[in-house]
Amino acid sequence: MPTPSANTQAVLLLTSPLLQEGGRAASKEPVLSAAEYAQLAAALQQEQCQPADLINGTRDTLLTTLSASFAVDRLNRLLSRGFQLSQAVEHWANRSISVIGRADPAYPRRFKQRLKRSAPPLLYVCGNLELLNAPDLAVVGSRSTPEALLRQAEGVGALAAAAGVVIASGAARGVDETAMVGSLAAGGCAIGVVADSLETMSARPIWRQALLDGRLLLLSSDAPSARFQVWRAMGRNKLIYALADAALVVSSAKGEGGTWAGATEQLQNLRFCPVHVLSDPRGGPGLAALADLGARPWPAPASAEALQALLRSTEQVPASAVIAPEQVQQRCLLEGVSPETAQASSEPSNARSNPLINEPVPGSPPKPAGEQQTQAPAAALAAFVDELVLGCLHEPLSIDALAELLDVSRTEVRRWCQRLVEQDRAHKLSKPVRYVRLQPPG
């Protein structure tokens, strides 16, 4: 297994918890958040430097230059984790897991095109990276889905196998797993964007043979030993759609849950690919609601050719504000920097702003046509935030924990939580103070 590139090593040192589990042990020196890292990447570019320059001879000089706008002691301590990094890289390689950075050739082009600045700086992968180049159908749904619909998901998987289409999903139990296994069992391929620990997931017997055969890729934007967290699951949906030529929602709750949040985000905002829904009430009230928001009914292609045709037809549907790969590459050639930093520089105004307040929502402007347009921006943001926060509050969390999770200030989090309590959507617990969501009646 190849050693990570120098740029990737530097990004690992700055942003990865490496082998430290959870927030507790690592909290002594918190790694850079995505926003903090973006800010640093922009600053590096301004200095005509790459992340790799932080781990070679220019390190000390570069840090001195950066000290004007960054807490250099913190950077220094993160960068001093060289031995931890080597332990982690070795441990992952031993587990057949490798790390790729945005500047590495293996990094999925679609992530860069569609996610732009919010493309994860690092991907942890296990399996066959070639699968990223194949046509891709995302299949998503909730964990608790009726058996009959699971069989349909399985059938879609098998059809994809016959059509040479890769199934992308979350590898979670329920629809995800069923659709992926449906494809793998029929000799096809799948990509699992994992929210759970990649290390645990890749050792599961149901994935093992396909991984050995090169028919499966498991990937995660989080360090392999990281445990499941709701907010990750939400970020993960974005990655699943970002890989896909088309998506199928097999089941969904309405107004809550990862499936709903991920699909609405696509329909209203990101529009990476056409979203289809099964027209089956057993799939939950979310399906019809998603159809109302513009999801297309699943045409239930009966043959491999029909499925291929469906994916081909969707290729014409442009997503919003896509930078073509050629453009990206051209920029790199012209500026002599990695796509890494070129990406970061594509929105300079955001990059220079305070990331703690202004974590940019990728591709948000311009707003799509439709009823959403009537909503004032502030209200739209509030609605989005409410859902996001509620999604995190399946279990009681303190303000500190939430702030860390969402990477925003505690003042902000406290205001949001109070708003949810006022709306009777969350409950405040005392000693210690924590917030937990209230289940909607019925």
Add this chain to the structure above:
Amino acid sequence: MSVMASVIFQHTRALELLRAGSGNADAQFRDGQLEAIQAVCEPSSRVLVVQKTGWGKSFVYFIATKLLREAGRGPALLISPLLALMRNQMAAAERMGLVARTVNSTNLDQWQEVEEQVSSGAIDILLISPERLNAPAFVRGPLAQLNPSLVVIDEAHCISDWGHDFRPDYRRVGRLVRTLPNVSLLATTATASNRVMADLQRELGPDLTVQRGDLHRPSLTLQSLRIPSQPARLAWLAQTLPGLEGSGIIYALTTRDAVLVAEWLQTCGIDARAYTGAMDSGDRERLEEALIANQCKALVATTALGMGYDKPDLGFVIHYQVPGSVVAYYQQVGRAGRALPSAYGVLLSGEEELAITDWFIRSAFPTRDQVERLLEALEHGPEEGCTEAELLAQLNLPKGRLLQALKILSLETPAPIGKQGSRWQRLPAALQPAFWQRVERLTVLRDAEAHQMQAYVDLSFGEHMAFLIEALDGDPSTVGPPTLPPLPETVPDDLAREAASFLRRLRITIDPRKQWPSGGLPINGLKGRIPSNRLAEPGKALSFWSDAGWAELVKLGKYQTGHFDEALVEGCMRLIQQWRPAPPPEWVTCIPSRRHPTLVPAFAAQLAAALGLPFVPALEKVRDTAQQKAMENSTQQARNLDGSLAITGPIPTGPCLLVDDMVDSRWTYTVAAWLLREHGAGPVFPLALAQTGQSD
């Protein structure tokens, strides 16, 4: 912490530290030391220092560490295989004002304190073994946050496949240091042939600064003697040791031999003490210190007394058997006479050494069959994986073999298996063909190395040092004649006879059981005392199951080849000749087995033929039983046999030899002897190839 690039290397400060550390106010750097320190102090440097033991490698890394710390850099991590080294060198480090700590199995009580010191940044240098480094506690625990600015790998030749000492954990160390951003690396070793150097250069990176010293040890007088028989070699030792100056080390290949040689020398009035890996670390530490203080004449040691053992005035190193390679021999013999004008390094060669070395070579890796069965078991095991106990229950592998296979496979990258908590899982990676290629390559290499050592044995006095240096790709041109005269090669006959009788007494006796278990054996209708005319006679076992040598051949036959080696027949012949059971057996029979129906009978028939006696398969198994070793206590073991054996038909009436491969509870022999006597046989003499016991 300042981010300004600070000048780390300071010549005057380095000299000050050398003088503080050595306790000598006039100390000067040896050739190359200062250059090595300067190289290590460069940011992200990679340095390989090849210098013989005693040159002062530890001063290089201690002084470099201190300079790094004084410039505000992170601490150092020293990866070293031996406790002996750690204890000896901690004191020198402390004299320089370094906070040096270690975590190992002997200081569990201090781990928490060390963890706290790591977390508060108080530690300057942490010493750790490669095995400990690879343990989950270090990979993920609080110690992982040491964040060293310098990593030192001692005995770095172990990283190379061509280094003599195959330590699976060093494989991971080699891979670890390939990616090591913002950290300096210092690798040190005393021995690196060109091949080892090439490997290290590949593993440690192209920009490696190499410093290589002279290998010649002018104070050492080397000699080799071929003395095939054990009693003669024991006699030579007993005769020679009292005349040697100072104290020293006698190396033996196996634990059993180390214990045996020490016992023999003690009966001869020489204060020699056994030192083996089977002893607990407290005892080992006491023994090391006794030798350092010259409180005993010699330690009789296995390679457990190894790298880095630091006694400058060691008067002699004698090998009771020839070790497996020139690198191993040079390392071991090189401990003698480091700070003495002269010292002896004598190599004795015995008839048994090739069989032992061969066994070490063949058993260094699991077999293809063992690996396949292990992978298969994990493949079909439960999702959460299998514990070692579950695997043992499922696979007929000795525990040691299983653990070795698990470890070696899990250290491959990508690994086909891995451990999650206490459970082993199959991972999504195939075992690479390169694994088996490597096993074959290493096996061939080890054979060649063993042959090279036999060539060394045949050298004439005065040729030895140049041979070693040439074999290690050094420059032999400075080698002069030995400073001491050769030791006499003669062996006094009376001492040799005494040694022979000492060895005979050591054979393992199988005492007959005299009482049936409480509750008796209902099927056979037996209980209470066993009448004297139904007892087995005292028997003999050829070996202990836990020993190397014979027992390894027994294991090989039982678990791998399916037949016992010819050499075991010879071993039993010799045993019987020394034993002289009376009245002499007139026929040979054996314990039957349904599990291995031909293994023991074939061997017993071979032995009978060699003894010129008839082989009569007088016993048969009429009922399947669980394995004796699976029975957890004596009563269960006896009951497990109840009614399982029967006589096949008419049997000879004379005294007989009753052969089995292993003896543990002795119940099988007891029941079989009773049956044979009951059906008219004469006295029954049990003979086993190995005695098991609590050891495995």
